[in-house]
Amino acid sequence: MNIDASLLRQAAQAAAGGQQYPTATLYVVATPIGNLADLSLRAIHTLGLVDALACEDTRQGGALLRHLGLHKPLIALHQHNEREASAAVLARLAAGERVAYASDAGTPAISDPGAVLVREVVSAGYRVLPLPGPSSAVTALSVAGDTVATSFAFAGFLPTKAGERRSALQTVLAVEGQSQVVFEAPHRITELVALLAELAPARRVTVCRELTKQFESVTTADAASLPAWLAADAQRQRGEFVLVLHAQAPQAVADDDLPAETLRVLALLATELPLKQAVALAAQITGAPRNRLYDAGLQLKRGGDE
Numbered sequence: 001m002n003i004d005a006s007l008l009r010q011a012a013q014a015a016a017g018g019q020q021y022p023t024a025t026l027y028v029v030a031t032p033i034g035n036l037a038d039l040s041l042r043a044i045h046t047l048g049l050v051d052a053l054a055c056e057d058t059r060q061g062g063a064l065l066r067h068l069g070l071h072k073p074l075i076a077l078h079q080h081n082e083r084e085a086s087a088a089v090l091a092r093l094a095a096g097e098r099v100a101y102a103s104d105a106g107t108p109a110i111s112d113p114g115a116v117l118v119r120e121v122v123s124a125g126y127r128v129l130p131l132p133g134p135s136s137a138v139t140a141l142s143v144a145g146d147t148v149a150t151s152f153a154f155a156g157f158l159p160t161k162a163g164e165r166r167s168a169l170q171t172v173l174a175v176e177g178q179s180q181v182v183f184e185a186p187h188r189i190t191e192l193v194a195l196l197a198e199l200a201p202a203r204r205v206t207v208c209r210e211l212t213k214q215f216e217s218v219t220t221a222d223a224a225s226l227p228a229w230l231a232a233d234a235q236r237q238r239g240e241f242v243l244v245l246h247a248q249a250p251q252a253v254a255d256d257d258l259p260a261e262t263l264r265v266l267a268l269l270a271t272e273l274p275l276k277q278a279v280a281l282a283a284q285i286t287g288a289p290r291n292r293l294y295d296a297g298l299q300l301k302r303g304g305d306e
């Protein structure tokens with residue numbers, strides 16, 4: 001370690017020591033996704049205060065504490081024992097202790113254990129306080145440069161079975177106006193980009209590999225070009241991947257894309273009701289998509305104003 005752990009803890013105390021840290025509380029601590037320098041000063045200070053650390057892997061949790069020059073009791077709490085291990089955390093909270101929870105990397109409960117623990121603690125009447133920090137999903141979104149998206153969704157890992165995987169990806173790709181964040185393991189990345197190239201060749205995709213680590217890379221390209229790009233260098237297939245599927249721009253809709261009877265129903269309703277209500281009723285009556293009806297209604301309104 002290149003810095004004295006005691007100096008690091010002193011800096012954390014100076015920066016974060018003035019805040020309240022109640023007892024009988026679970027602290028959900030975001031930890032680095034690959035670069036220890038991303039650990040926040042408040043996380044360092046909190047880890048020094050707590051009476052125990054529950055963690056997804058005690059080897060990872062122990063290494064983090066050693067980096068900070070700390071020694072705490074460790075509670076293994078992972079996807080296979082989360083409900084049972086939560087009882088050990090609750091026992092410590094009942095005794096008035098502070099307990100932290102950290103998954104292996106990033107923010108707990110986002111494609112990681114933690115949600116069951118939080119639910120159990122809240123149900124038992126104890127406080128849960130978040131310590132924000134690294135998240136690979138948000139990190140990837142920040143460098144995607146998706147100017148079309150008005151929001152984003154976290155899809156996480158897609159199913160491993162081929163049919164379910166294809167169906168899930170088709171559902172994700174069909175959403176308009178929204179970036180989609182997908183995680184992938186190195187042994188399946190080739191399969192995923194091939195499927196993307198087949199289903200949505202023109203879709204822009206940002207491929208993030210080994211984020212925050214020494215050999216991190218960020219590449220944005222059309223899905224059609226990704227299989228060749230990935231195959232060109234074996235190094236590009238190694239590491240942990242986060243992909244941002246850029247938003248699909250809403251498609252312009254002409255009136256004649258809708259049946260004449262659907263347009264007639266919409267026009268009749270729009271003469272008596274505000275446009276949103278008219279669209280909602282027309283969708284119920286005709287089964288036509290609301291976004292297409294709304295675009296058609298706007299065109300009707302513009303025509304009536306001329």
